[in-house]
Amino acid sequence: MKKFMNKAESMVAESLEGFVLAHDRLVMFGSARKFVRRRHLTPGKVAVISGGGAGHEPMHVGFVGPGMLDAACTGHIFTSPTPYQIIAAxxxxxxxxxxxxxxxxxxxxxxxxxxxxxAVTGRHRTETVVVSDEIAVQGAGRSSGRRGVAGTLVVEKILGAAAEAGMDLVGLKALGDRLNKRIRTMGVALGGVTVPDTARSTFVLNPDEMEVGVGIHGEPGHSRQKLVDANTIARMICDNILADIELQNSDRALIMVNGFGGTPTPELYLIYNIVRRLFEARGISVARSLVGTYVTSLDMAGLSVTLSMFDEKGLRFWDDPISTAVLQWGCAKH
Structure with missing residues (x-):
């Protein structure tokens, strides 16, 4: 295993320090470096907090900033942040x-x-939105039911914009729960993940195999199949997503093609070209697109496709200004 690192146990802390230094106009460490937060908080606004294990970058720290998250808590690689980190945030x-x-x-x-x-009950009001956008749940590891994967980015952007617009905590919780039902994701991998702590790949595929239904922690999918061409892979993903999501005539779609960390950008756009045509052929009005490497599984060779169905308010929240290390458009205040 070859990695640009000093020690596996210090890799996350050193990486976060570099991230904060690189984007110190937008972000800073919170108390005792337990989390990354916006440099400038907005008084009287609901704080939007997320987090998870390292290894998914740029999620979540890359989404901290005006128009999205107020703070992100990062655990060790593929390990949840501790309650103490979240309490501090x-x-x-x-x-x-x-x-x-x-x-x-x-x-x-x-x-x-x-x-x-x-732990913070009585001192702070909190609500929780659980993201569960993955459609491949058979034999899913590390979770009960649908896992939260690339659709988490969409939820964080919409709720971050709604909070920026002044929506209260109860309204944000209700919006998040509704939104979670209208987002579906499916992933396919061509290779496993090399975890620095173990220096071993999480699963090994033969040259003619692919893993279908993978999560974002290097875990295998629900089935191992023969590798086929991109058209066939894209059609399989689209068919599975459309069989699992409720469509309404007034809705418009966001298509997100996300790389898992080891997939070249041209391959992501190639898949986007196919899935967009397939979705449009099924009568879906595609209003927005996002293609790139946003929600990763370290160096996994693979990708996911996310279909998000929005009403006009949802589209407005997506288009609202944002200024983070990774996503920037409009003229968000900072």
Missing amino acids: VEETDTGAGCLLIVKNYDGDLMNFEMAAE
């Missing part, structure tokens, strides 16, 4: 309107965020 970013916790549906994340919310 709540204590420091709550400016009076409470905190919305956005949590991916993984057992460790759910447990630690729940413990943190219970």
